[in-house]
């Protein structure tokens with residue numbers, strides 16, 4: 001089934017970590033561009049936008065390089081089968097205090113960050129360079145950014161890029177594709193993957209987003225387990241579970257955010273046939 005034109009809640013509810021792809025069906029270039037276009041609009045502190053991505057079309061790779069990239073991910077089935085691999089990195093240079101100053105000054109210019117709250121170009125520079133306290137109403141960037149160590153920039157760049165990945169997986173589903181995030185490479189292969197992809201030394205590997213048309217059904221055996229709402233979300237303090245209104249739950253079911261849980265009937269057979277199709281053992285031990 002082609003999945004298109006879904007509303008937001010259905011996109012979120014329909015996403016699965018796809019582990020079986022139609023390895024023979026290429027993905028349209030436009031759909032990959034669509035994913036990248038969406039990634040640009042992820043939010044992040046100071047509008048730093050530290051994410052970088054290298055799109056790799058599996059079938060255009062030199063066979064030896066393809067094997068090396070697959071070996072780096074331990075030959076996981078989804079990676080072998082997916083025709084497009086989006087390698088996502090974080091650039092810590094984009095999260096240095098100077099970058100923050102430049103981009104927040106731009107946010108003042110475009111009217112996003114209100115001067116009414118105390119933001120000004122001079123205050124931003126004073127706070128970052130000389131730790132001058134910011135007025136109430138403006139973020140306390142003097143504490144956050146003055147003398148920021150390089151390791152902290154790396155952490156910020158990495159965590160903001162992880163956030164962007166949460167958006168790009170939804171973009172893939174919205175485009176009617178299956179997708180899954182994996183580690184770019186086992187730790188001792190990361191440097192080699194960076195070399196193969198020609199990325200600058202200082203970029204940090206985040207995740208590789210595998211993209212293709214799913215070989216499993218859209219439901220992929222049902223929604224995967226989640227921890228109970230009440231032991232995850234609280235109000236006021238961490239001892240008081242957030243009161244979950246059954247009416248909202250019903251709405252979420254109607255809007256297809258909440259779907260039938262895994263395992264759906266027939267999933268074992270589906271997995272058996274997929275394994276047979278791709279030449280994997282049909283029933284390995286638990």
Ligand SMILES: Cc1cc2nc3c(=O)[nH]c(=O)nc-3n(C[C@H](O)[C@H](O)[C@H](O)COP(=O)(O)O)c2cc1C
Nearest residue numbers: 015016017018019076078180181182183207223224
């Ligand atoms: C950053 C990240 C890395 C992941 N790495 C793998 C992986 O290497 N292999 C795999 O089979 N699944 C991987 N997954 C999928 C998770 O196991 C999956 O998201 C989780 O079981 C929840 O299922 P769902 O995404 O279908 O809701 C990864 C997921 C994320 C977000």
